[in-house]
Amino acid sequence: MPESGQTCLKLKNLKVHYGSLEAVHDVSFDVPTEKIVSLLGANGSGKSTILKAVSGLMKLTRGEIWFQESRIDGRSPQDIILKGIAHVPERRALFPHMTVSDNLLMGAYSRKRATKKELEKDTEEVYQYFPVLREKRKSLAITLSGGLGEQLAIARALMAKPKLLLMxxxxxxxxxxxxxxxGKLINDLNRRGITILMVEHNISMSFELSDWIYILETGELAIQGAPEDLSQTEYVKQSYLGV
Ligand SMILES: Nc1ncnc2c1ncn2[C@@H]1O[C@H](COP(=O)(O)OP(=O)(O)OP(=O)(O)O)[C@@H](O)[C@H]1O
Ligand SMILES: [Mg+2]
Known part of the structure; x- marks a missing residue:
């Protein structure tokens, strides 16, 4: 477990199934507050399933998920967003035939109590942060490049005012x-106080960005550590760095 002050997210003995397939066996780990943590592992090792379990999209077979002081497993995805966890899903899942500005508003969908004025203020704040999205606000999401699409997916998640961002x-x-x-954007968000749990296949960038790394192997944690220590291990050298 990474040494630090508070724990933002705590997973205890998670087990998750798709039908009879056990995708996550018995995974426990912590994400400390205001850090960047990466979850790495080969295709099919269970990374996305864990993020989906945290955001309430997958039910647990066993285990507990704690966010700050509350237990959140079993709650609805909407409740979980309102508590402060936003998910930037795999392949972004933008609404391709909606405009950039409508995609942004969908990010605030869970905030049913927000007034129109509040939403306008939040949209403005997001546009200040992503000026190109403002220029493209009337374009359909499908027309954006990969980089801009990712900006929009992140911007949409920020409309939920998250404390923890799952990427x-x-x-x-x-x-x-x-x-x-x-990468710089992820770092900036973190400096603004957002805790980040990220899944990546880009090993060098996740080692560069992260404070702590967990590596999964077929539904179980294989190894963990600070990037500078992990990169010295035989496991990481052989499996990831090709040396
Ligand atoms: N919708 C689904 N229905 C059935 N099985 C699934 C489903 N989604 C994932 N799985 C299976 O669950 C296991 C974990 O998948 P998961 O998507 O969590 O892996 P991952 O680590 O995110 O992989 P990748 O790096 O390819 O995105 C795999 O064996 C996968 O085939
Ligand atoms: Mg995945």
Whole structure:
């Protein structure tokens, strides 16, 4: 477990099934407050399933999920968003035939009590942070490049005013020249006080960005550590760094 002050998210003995397939066996880990934590592992190792379990999209067979002081497993996805956890899903799941601005508003869907004025203020704040999205606010999401699509997916999640952001492969499908920009954006969000749990296949960027790394192997945690220590281990050298 990473050394730090408070725990933002705590997973205890998670077990998750798709029908008879046990995708997550017995996973426990912590995400400390205001850190960037990466969850790595081969295709099918259970990374997305864990993020979906946290955001209430997958039911647990066993185990507990705690966010700050409350137990959240068994709650609805809507409740979980309202508590402060937003999910930027794998492949972004934008609404392709809706405009950029309508996609943003969908991010605030759970905030039913928010007034029109509050939403306008929040949209304005998001546009200040993502000026190109403002320029493109009337374009359909389907017309955006990979990098801009990811900006929109992140911006939409921010409309929920999250304290914890779950990011599933934020660097996937993005031109190499833009990968660093999205990395910087993730760092900036974290500096603004948002805790980040990220799943990535881009090993070098996740080692660069993260305070702590967990590596999954077929539904179980194989190894964990600070990136500078992990990169020295035989496990990571052989499986990930190709040396
Ligand atoms: N909707 C589904 N129905 C049935 N099985 C699924 C479903 N989604 C995932 N699985 C299975 O659950 C296991 C874990 O999948 P998961 O998507 O969590 O992996 P992942 O680590 O995110 O992989 P990737 O890196 O390819 O995104 C895999 O064996 C996968 O085939
Ligand atoms: Mg996945």
């Amino acid at each position: 599933d492969e934020p660097l996937q499908g993005i031109a190499p020249s833009v990968v660093r920009d999205i």
